[in-house]
Amino acid sequence: MEAVDAEDPQPTCGSLLQQLQKLWDEVGESDEERDKMLLQLEQECSDVYKRKISCAVKCRAKLLQELADAKAELSSLQASLGDKTFGKEISTDKTSRTIKEQLAAIEPALEKLWKQKEERVKEFFDVQSQIQKIRNEISRTSDQPESLKVDDSDLSLKKLDEFGVQLQELQKEKSERLHKVLELVSTVQNLCGVLGVDFLSTVAEVHPSLNDSTGTQSKSISNDTLSRLAKTVLVLKGETQQRLQKLQELGAQLIDLWNLMETPKEERSVFDHVTCNVSASIDEVICPGSLARDLIQQIAVEVERLDKLKFSRMKEIALRRQAELEDIFARAHIEIDTEAAREKIVALTESGNVEPAELLAKMDDEIAKAREEASSRSEILDKIEKWMSACEEESWLDDYNRDENRYNACRGAHLNLKHAEKARILVSKIPAIVESLVNKTQAWEQDRGTTFTYDGVPLLAMLDEYMMLRHDREDQKRRLREQKKLQEQSKEHGLGCGFSPGKPSTKKANGNSNGAAPSRRLSLSGCYQNGSSRSTNKDGKRDTRPVAPVNYVAISKEGST
Secondary structure, three states, X not given: OHHHHHHOOOOXXXXXXXXXXXXXXXXXXXXXXXXXXXXXXXXXXXXXXXXXXXXXXXXXXXXXHHHHHHHHHHHHHHHHHOOXXXXXXXXXXXXXOOHHHHHHHHHHHHHHHHHHHHHHHHHHHHHHHHHHHHHXXXXXXXXXXXXXXXXXXOOOHHHHHHHHHHHHHHHHHHHHHHHHHHHHHHHHHHHHHHHOXXXXXXXXXXXXXXXXXXXXXXXXXXXXXXXXXHHHHHHHHHHHHHHHHHHHHHXXXXXXXXXXXXXXXXXXXXXXXXXXXXXXXXXXXXXXXXXXXXXXXHHHHHHHHHHHHHHHHHHHHHHHHHHHHHHHHHHOOOOOOHHHHHXXXXXXXXXXXXXXXXXXXXXXXXXHHHHHHHHHHXXXXXXXXXXXXXXXXXXXXXXXXXXXXXXXXXXXXHHHHHHHHHHHHHHHOHHHHHHHHHHHHHHHHHHHOOOOEEOOEEHHHHHHHHHHHHHHHHHHHHHHHHHHHHHHHHHHOOOOOOOOOOOOOOOOEOOXXXXXXXXXXXXXXXXXXXXXXXXXXXXXXXOOOOOOOOOOOOOOOOOOO
8 A cells, every 4th residue: 555655646446446456366355255345345435425415415504504594684684774675686596606605695785784783773872862861851860871772673764763753852842841941940030039039049949950050051851840940930929929919018008108297209219119119010020129028127117117207297297288278268269267277186186086197188188179169169260350350440440530630741641541441441341241250150159059259258249239339330420420511501501600419429338439349358248238238037147148140231331431
């Protein structure tokens, strides 16, 4: 064998058999032994081939399994990623390619899909981590996003889009919740400012992240935080409502006391920041410290001080109101007993048996009634003023007519002449003025059911007396004119001065010799003298009912001569 190996380093089966036969020939082996040994050689070769075939079959099966696993993995990745089209271009036809070629062709596709799966898993993890984080913020849990496990059975873009939509909805909800939290925090800050309460400590009790001084970037948006914030707002609003009600009560008392004691504006201005909220609603009170406890306590102290002070100043204030009432009556020409009224006020204020507010309220009612009474008399008083002015002009005109030198060319004569012309026009309107005044007065008395008096004198009686005096004066003027006319006629006929008509009668009333103008304040004695305007009833008492005015429409309206 060694010689053979040396001669033929790579012997074949045929050459080896020839060498074996040569050896047998030399040895002298029998044919039987040779056949037996050849049969054994064939059997051993067959066993070797069988072992090789068995190994080849196992190798093929292993490669087929790897190919099947690769195809299954490829299908699984395609299904997971939702990309059915990827890898279809890879041909797996056995007739065209060997098993190893098919494996070599499918491996790049698998690698690409694995890489794509890793990227997709990362995308899913990021999206789901954000979703989990927002959910944790909303539900106030401490689960960490790192503990999240991505389900790789479905990594399709459609599923990723679904998570994206879910994330957008959660982000929108987070934004809305954050806006709501900031809005509630702002409301809490405003209410704390109005109430004078520490804002930072108040919101810190709700959640530490709401306190900006802590440097926390993100605000808690959990249901618990929103609920506690809303509850805090309700509590602060309730406290605001109670304090505002207390402030308004004290403010109203303060204003009443100011009005009661007629406090000047300078002293009131100190509490302008309080009185401005007396009629305000809870939403209108926005100034910091407007409802602070110290401020309300300060107002309460001021109200208590003024309440004690009002009794000492009530006499002065009541007398001032009485003076106002007397002024109204004086301007309306209504007579009252001022001394008795003042004595009554002094007695009431000094006794302390009457509440100052009730006393002043009663006096305010009297002042209001007096103003209403004066208002109802204003039109008649205006006409009285015109009537008296016309009477004064009539008196001046009479004096002017009696002046024998009125036509002399003296200084100012032309002015007196113009004055006289205007006076005659005005005097001619006196009957119409008086008639209108009588009608207005009668209507007023009928509506009010009482007598209209002017400085204590019934106006209709004044008008009656004036018209009678005016009528007497006109008769006197007419007799004087007739007497003068007769004297002139007797001179013309040479009768001499033997004719002497009766001496004209004179009548004085209220100290006015010519009876032309009533005084600005007539007395009752002038109205009733000689029974000219009033009579007595059966009981001997004077009748104070309005007397029907003299019908002076028929009286001549000619002016002074």
